[in-house]
Amino acid sequence: MRGYWRGAAGWLALWLVLTVIAAGAFGTVTALAGLAAWLLLLHVRQLWHVDALLRWLDQPPGTPVPHGSGIWAEVFSYLARLVRRQRQNEADLRSALERFQSATAAMNEAVIILDELDRIEWCNPSAEHYFEIDARRDLGRQLTYIVRQPQFVEYLDEQNFAEPFVLRGARGGETTLTVQLVPYGNQQKLVISRDITRWERLEAMRRDLVANVSHELRTPITVLAGYLETLNDQEAPDPEFQRRAMELMTQQTSRMQNLVEDLLTLSRLENARGPSAEQPVDVPRMVQGLHQEAVALSAGRHQIGVDIDAGLWLTGAEGELRSAFLNLVTNAIRYTPAKGQITIRWRPTQDGGGAFSVTDTGIGIAPEHIPRLTERFYRVDRSRSRETGGTGLGLAIVKYALSHHQARLEIDSEPEQGSTFSAIFPARRTSPAPVAAAATA
Secondary structure (H helix, E strand, O other), rough: HHHHHHHHHHHHHHHHHHHHHHHHOOOOOHHHHHHHHHHHHHHHHHHHHHHHHHHHOOOOOOOOOOOOOOOHHHHHHHHHHHHHOOOHHHHHHHHHHHHHHHHHHOOEEEEEOOOOEEEEEEEHHHOOOHHHHOOOOOOOHHHHHOOOHHHHHHHHOOOOOOOOEEEEEEHOOOOOEEEEEEOOOOOOOEEEEEEEEHHHHHHHHHHHHHHHHHHHHHHHHHHHHHHHHHHOOOOOOHHHHHHHHHHHHHHHHHHHHHHHHHHHHHHHHHHOOOOOOOOEEOOOHHHHHHHHHHHHOOOOOOOOEEEEEEEEEEEEHHHHHHHHHHHHHHHHHHHOOOOOOEEEEEEEEEOOOOOEEEEEEOOOOOOHHHHOOOOOOOOOOHHHHHOOOOOOHHHHHHHHHHHOOEEEEEEEEEEEEEEEEEEEHHHHHHOOOOOOHHHHH
């Protein structure tokens, strides 16, 4: 038996004994009147405590629990313990919610909490960005009012959340998202979404790369297979035909070899996070060598000039820089008609950097093609590129090699007026030539 029952029973027994004694001493009426007065006072005291409890319940949270006496002392003490426990639980829940919100706010994935009617209860900043939600204005709105794609509405209605939904066209059509719904609690849903735009683009690039490589290899393989089949079918060898077949097969084999080498070079540059080496590069000597190679490759068909600042070097990977510069030089020779002029320059820039440029009087490039020139296998004129022996990967190699050196490629061209391709290096990549090298130059 609880303590207050023992106390109440003791007081009741005491008053009954006193009433019996008072009845013998003062009469029954007087004793009963005294007992009634005591019961009235006890009832008023109970009403006062009930009123205190009701007034406390009407007060805002945090109001102290009133004090009482007797059995009410234990009631109010028990309520005080419940209030303290509730406040502690609320503090723990608030702390857990804050940690959850802080963690989800730092996530790249979008997180949205929906109620049983698919109304937004909470979202993190990534969800605001991806779905263009205002966390204050849109709370309580159905998610389908904001994401109005019919396929997404069907995905919510079907309640089949085993597979994620791919939402294309988010944020004005420029973003692709995967949306995964996880049911939990009382018919609530947790929406987790991530941006897969980059992966979609990489997958498209992979498909394009496979298709382009297959297309580029088809012609050489067809030529080789055709000539080999013809040579095998010949009963009497034709020396002239064999010579011509060997010449063409050698050309196509060289073309495939160049394509494979460029693919390997491009793959290596793409996977590297920076230049393969950080060392002083004697660019003046390199440009002189490129000029000699250009003269040999041109075979007298072009006028090739050179303008070199002998006192300007670079810091980086010599192999990557030479590959980039050589691609620009060979492109100029390929696309400049006979008797055209080509000028190779290595000069300082006004901000202390360096600029390697190749200027030609070739066929030029229309403005709409210039932004796409560094894409793999992109060609302004496919037939002309194949005739000149290009693989379509040269400028892509140039782009990655320059990016490793914090440099940029600038293209200035007009149709039938020629082109200038310039590799612009920042000042932190340039350095003065050593004294001995400058004197030798």
